[in-house]
Amino acid sequence: MNNEPNKEITKYLLELFNQKNYSELIGKSLNLQSQYPKSIFLLNIQGAAYNFLNDLDNATICFKKIIKIDPNFADAYYNLGIIYKKLNKIELSILNYEICLKIKKDKYEAYNNLGNIYKDKNNVSEAVKKYLQCLEINSKYLIALQNFGVCLQNFRFSKKTQIVDKNIIYLLKSDKILRPVDIMNCLIHYLYLDPQFSQTIKNYKKIKNVSIENFIDNILNFKILILLLKITPITDIKIERFLKYLRKEILLNINTIENKQKACQLMNAIAEQCFINEYLYEVSTKEKSIIKIIEKNLLDNLKKNTLNKNFLEISCLGAYKSLNNYSWSKQIDDLEEIQDLVRQQITEPNIEKFLKEKLLSNKIKDKISLKVKNQYETNPYPRWTKIALNRNPDKITSFVKNRNLDVEDKEIKKWKAIDVLVAGCGTGQHAITTATKYQNSFITAIDLSSNSLCYAKRKADELNINNIEFKQMDILDLKNTKKKFDLIESVGVIHHMNNPYEGWKILSDILNLGGLIMIGVYSNLARQHIKRIRAKIKDNQLEINNESIKKFREKIISSQDKDCKIIQNSPDFYSISSIKDLLFHVQEYRFNLNEIEDYLNKLGLKFCGFENKEVLRLFKEKFKNESDLYNLKLWEKFEIKNPRVFASMYQFWCQKN
Numbered sequence: 001m002n003n004e005p006n007k008e009i010t011k012y013l014l015e016l017f018n019q020k021n022y023s024e025l026i027g028k029s030l031n032l033q034s035q036y037p038k039s040i041f042l043l044n045i046q047g048a049a050y051n052f053l054n055d056l057d058n059a060t061i062c063f064k065k066i067i068k069i070d071p072n073f074a075d076a077y078y079n080l081g082i083i084y085k086k087l088n089k090i091e092l093s094i095l096n097y098e099i100c101l102k103i104k105k106d107k108y109e110a111y112n113n114l115g116n117i118y119k120d121k122n123n124v125s126e127a128v129k130k131y132l133q134c135l136e137i138n139s140k141y142l143i144a145l146q147n148f149g150v151c152l153q154n155f156r157f158s159k160k161t162q163i164v165d166k167n168i169i170y171l172l173k174s175d176k177i178l179r180p181v182d183i184m185n186c187l188i189h190y191l192y193l194d195p196q197f198s199q200t201i202k203n204y205k206k207i208k209n210v211s212i213e214n215f216i217d218n219i220l221n222f223k224i225l226i227l228l229l230k231i232t233p234i235t236d237i238k239i240e241r242f243l244k245y246l247r248k249e250i251l252l253n254i255n256t257i258e259n260k261q262k263a264c265q266l267m268n269a270i271a272e273q274c275f276i277n278e279y280l281y282e283v284s285t286k287e288k289s290i291i292k293i294i295e296k297n298l299l300d301n302l303k304k305n306t307l308n309k310n311f312l313e314i315s316c317l318g319a320y321k322s323l324n325n326y327s328w329s330k331q332i333d334d335l336e337e338i339q340d341l342v343r344q345q346i347t348e349p350n351i352e353k354f355l356k357e358k359l360l361s362n363k364i365k366d367k368i369s370l371k372v373k374n375q376y377e378t379n380p381y382p383r384w385t386k387i388a389l390n391r392n393p394d395k396i397t398s399f400v401k402n403r404n405l406d407v408e409d410k411e412i413k414k415w416k417a418i419d420v421l422v423a424g425c426g427t428g429q430h431a432i433t434t435a436t437k438y439q440n441s442f443i444t445a446i447d448l449s450s451n452s453l454c455y456a457k458r459k460a461d462e463l464n465i466n467n468i469e470f471k472q473m474d475i476l477d478l479k480n481t482k483k484k485f486d487l488i489e490s491v492g493v494i495h496h497m498n499n500p501y502e503g504w505k506i507l508s509d510i511l512n513l514g515g516l517i518m519i520g521v522y523s524n525l526a527r528q529h530i531k532r533i534r535a536k537i538k539d540n541q542l543e544i545n546n547e548s549i550k551k552f553r554e555k556i557i558s559s560q561d562k563d564c565k566i567i568q569n570s571p572d573f574y575s576i577s578s579i580k581d582l583l584f585h586v587q588e589y590r591f592n593l594n595e596i597e598d599y600l601n602k603l604g605l606k607f608c609g610f611e612n613k614e615v616l617r618l619f620k621e622k623f624k625n626e627s628d629l630y631n632l633k634l635w636e637k638f639e640i641k642n643p644r645v646f647a648s649m650y651q652f653w654c655q656k657n
Contacts, residue, residue, distance in 0.1 A: 003038045013045055022049040040066050040073060047079055056083050074104035081113060090117060108137040112144040119147065122617065124155045135167055145171055146388070149178040152186040154614060160193040165224065172227045176389040176463065179429070180232035181571050187224060188236045197222055201238050204245060212253050216266050219246065226266075229273040230340070231385045233280075233574040237557060240574070243270055244281045247319050251290055260312045261337060268341050271318035275345055276383050278576035282550050283320060291320055302328050311337040324349045352454040359450055359457075361472040368498035369448055369474045371586040376449035379577035380427050383455075387429055389463070390436040396487075399438060400516075404616075405608040405653050406630045411514025412486075416440065421485040423475050423507055424448075424493030428456025434489055435465045444485070446473040475503045484512050491520030491651060495589045501599060508603045511656045518611065518653050523646035524590035525639055529563035531590070533583055544584050546576055553579060570647075591650065593636040605654040607632055615645055 004010075009032065016025040026049050029042045036042055047062030060083055066076040077100035084093035094117060097110045104110075115130035131148040134141060149171050157164060168187065171177060180187075192198045200207075200218065207215070220226060225239075234240060247270050250263055257263045274281065283291075294313045301310055314323065315338050323329050323345040333342055364373050396415055400407045418441040425431040431445035445468050447453050453470045460468055475490075475497065488511055494503040504519070511517055524531075533556075542548050553573070556564040572578035600607055609629055610616060616629070619638055628634050639645055 003036060004041050005032060005036055005039060010041060013042075017045055017049065020052070022053050025049050026053075038069050040069060043069075044075065044079075047076075051079065051083060056087060059083055072103050074100045074107060077103070078107060078110050081110065085113070085117060090121070093117060106137050108134045108141055108144070111137070112141065112147065115144065115147055115151075119151060124151050127151050128155060132163055132167060135170075136163065139167075139170065142174070142177065142391075145174060146177050149183060149388075152183040155186050157186070157190050157193060160190065164190070168224055169227060172224070172231065175386060176391075178386065178388045179384070180228065180386055181235075181384075182388075184228075184232065184235050184571065187228065188234075188239070191222070191225060191239075194222070197225070201242050204242055212249060212257060213259055213262070216250070216257075216259070216262050220262065220266055226269050229269040231276075233277045233571070233578075234273060235571050235574045237568060240281070243273065246270060247274070247281070248284065248287055251287055251316050251319075254290075254294075254312060254316060257312070264312045264315050264337050267312065267315040267319055268338060271315050271341055272344055274319045275322055276385070277574060278379065278383065279321065279546075280550065280553075280574065280576055280579075282554065287320070291317065295326075298326075298328065302331070311335055314338055315341055318345055322349070348458060351458050352451070355454040355457050356450055359453055359470065359472055361450065362474070362477055364448055364472075364474050366474060366476050366498070368587050369476065372496050373448035375580065375586055376426070376447075376577075377451050379580050380449060380452040380455050381577040381581050382427060382429075382575065383577065384427060384429055384459075387432060387459075387463070389433065393436055393439045393441070395439050403609065403611070403653070404629065405516075406606075407516065407608050407653075407655055408514065408606075408657060411512075412516070415486055417442065418487055419483070419485045420444070421488045421490075421507075421510070422446070423478070423488060423490035425453070425456055425470070426492075427452045428459050428470075430489065430491060431456060431468055431470075432460050432463060432465050435460070435468050438487070441467060441487075443468040444471065444483075445469065446471050446475070446478075448472070448474060475506055478510055479506045481510060484510050484515075486512050486515050488515070488517040491518065492649060494519070495521045495591065495649075496585065496587050497589075498587065500589050500591075501602075504599060505603060508605060508656060513656055515656050516608070516653055517605065517656070518651065520611075520649045520651040521596070522588065522590045522649050523639070524592050525643045526646045526649075527590050528643075529566045530583065532563050533567065534588070537583065542584075544580075549576060549579060549584060552583075593632050593639060593650070596650065596652075597632045600654055604656065606657055608653040608655050610635075611651040611653065612648075618642070618645065 013025060013029060016028065026046055029046045033039070033042055043062045043066045047059045047066070050056070050059035050062060060080065063076040063079050063083070066073050077096040081093045081097040081100065084090070084096060094114065097114050100107055100110050111130045111134035115127045115134065118124070118127035118130060128148065128151050131144045131151065134144040135148065145167070148167060168190070172180065192201075228234060234243065246266065250257070250267050294317060298310055298313060298317075314332060314335070317323065317326070318338070318341050323341065329346045332338070333346065335342065364370055394402065396412050396418060397409055400409065400412065418438050420434060420438065420441050420443045422431040422434055422443055422445040425445035425447045428445070431443055435441070435443045445456065447456075450472050453472055457470050460470075475493070488507050490507060494500040497503040500521070507517060537552070542552060556567055567573055567583070570582060572582040597607070607630060619629070619635070622638060623634055
């Protein structure tokens with residue numbers, strides 16, 4: 001007797017499975033079992049259907065029956081690993097994944113799932129190991145690559161290896177996987193594990209008998225560094241000093257360098273970094289004089305129509321000033337040697353200018369709002385290149401459950417399409433991430449700054465995100481809107497308003513009953529060092545412009561003051577717009593948890609839980625009861641003992657009941 005059903009039956013059952021008709025599939029396959037009592041296919045597809053219906057007992061029975069028929073059927077152990085993880089039987093889950101891998105060594109998904117288990121157990125080192133094993137089998141498995149990237153946010157490698165190098169490079173080259181800034185600390189630490197890199201950074205001014213050509217060659221071999229230069233601000237003072245030295249040395253030796261293509265390759269990367277950090281590095285008098293000579297020569301060559309021969313000179317200029325400032329910028333769009341630089345500094349800014357003409361706009365009237373607007377028009381914050389996006393947007397009910405939020409779900413279960421407001425979207429990272437977060441959602445994203453919004457719109461278009469409408473608008477003017485929202489997210493915004501309570505109330509008023517709102521505001525306790533530095537800036541009556549910011553920043557770098565040392569560890573210390581936001585903002589208010597609780601009570605909002613997973617993990621080590629997570633009095637005690645725990649800001653969810 002044949003143990004398995006024929007191809008026609010198999011095809012029919014697979015169609016039911018793919019159409020998610022799980023109950024019908026189970027009924028049909030059970031009817032067939034008397035005819036095929038030893039069919040692994042029937043048991044396997046039944047078990048999978050039971051699993052999707054969350055009938056884990058029957059799913060377990062199916063997979064155990066398979067193992068009795070064939071103890072070497074690896075996928076049965078794999079599926080049991082999934083089920084035991086759901087049942088929180090973690091050791092059994094690990095055991096079944098390991099048996100699966102003994103039988104089927106190339107089952108890369110099992111390595112990924114083991115990585116997830118170890119990540120949840122906070123055994124990040126073992127998790128990283130499993131993700132790398134998965135990627136060695138299937139380098140294109142982006143789920144594991146993203147999981148690997150998430151682990152690097154709070155991880156330090158102990159040694160440099162080719163496998164780690166390869167996967168970090170793949171990670172940095174990939175799109176929609178991560179925000180590079182989130183793993184910068186890990187990657188900088190990893191770079192220094194390379195003895196050659198470490199010695200170069202420490203001794204670059206003392207290196208003798210090495211030609212500029214060889215020096216350039218050596219630097220280009222630091223592939224992770226070169227990639228980082230192109231995508232995110234470098235957040236390390238020693239590397240920053242090194243980059244300033246490289247920029248200057250190539251500029252000073254521009255006429256004697258023989259291999260101009262290699263020099264251009266390195267200078268392009270430095271120029272892209274300088275554009276991203278908004279030309280943060282100070283420039284010497286000698287550099288300024290050479291730049292003027294190059295600018296004059298290029299104008300002469302423009303008249304002779306020989307501009308295309310000066311690609312190294314052009315990349316040098318791009319390291320000191322954005323190329324779109326030059327009248328001849330439109331004439332170099334076909335230079336292959338500097339194509340990435342042209343895209344970054346000419347093409348993309350021109351796209352943003354075009355988008356500005358089509359931007360929906362309300363006139364900003366409030367005096368403080370106008371001051372905040374002008375700051376971000378001058379320095380849109382932040383400049384960014386890569387972002388982490390969700391491949392599978394969540395149902396809102398699943399999102400709430402996965403975040404462990406204390407939410408009444410009576411109303412949200414009724415939501416079919418979700419209207420979301422991102423109030424204060426800046427250059428778009430928040431709005432674009434939110435656009436892929438929830439199923440069936442449409443995002444209205446507002447901001448004071450038109451330049452920020454055009455940057456956001458360009459990035460959304462590049463990423464094919466089509467469910468966002470960007471609009472220049474003040475939160476204060478939302479009180480005149482008739483539209484209401486199911487969900488509102490406003491992070492890093494209302495603490496820059498003249499009256500944060502007024503802004504928060506307006507947002508609460510346009511939130512539907514049962515709707516959710518995520519708020520992010522500064523912690524007074526966590527920002528005491530910033531408060532003291534801002535007071536010094538005010539006392540010294542510093543004129544706020546890019547040059548004065550650079551000079552003040554240099555004083556911070558050379559200072560031994562404790563507050564200055566803390567500031568240097570902030571990623572916001574490493575670009576003009578972010579340091580301006582950090583220390584020189586025209587309007588800043590800082591909250592404490594008592595005040596937040598008072599606001600919530602006045603607004604009729606229920607606190608539902610904090611957002612940051614690492615902060616939650618630390619809190620749960622001290623307070624074990626589930627209900628403790630929603631007790632702001634306990635959170636206040638926790639913050640007093642850990643005053644830097646909300647260093648970025650309080651970021652939490654609440655609900656309108």
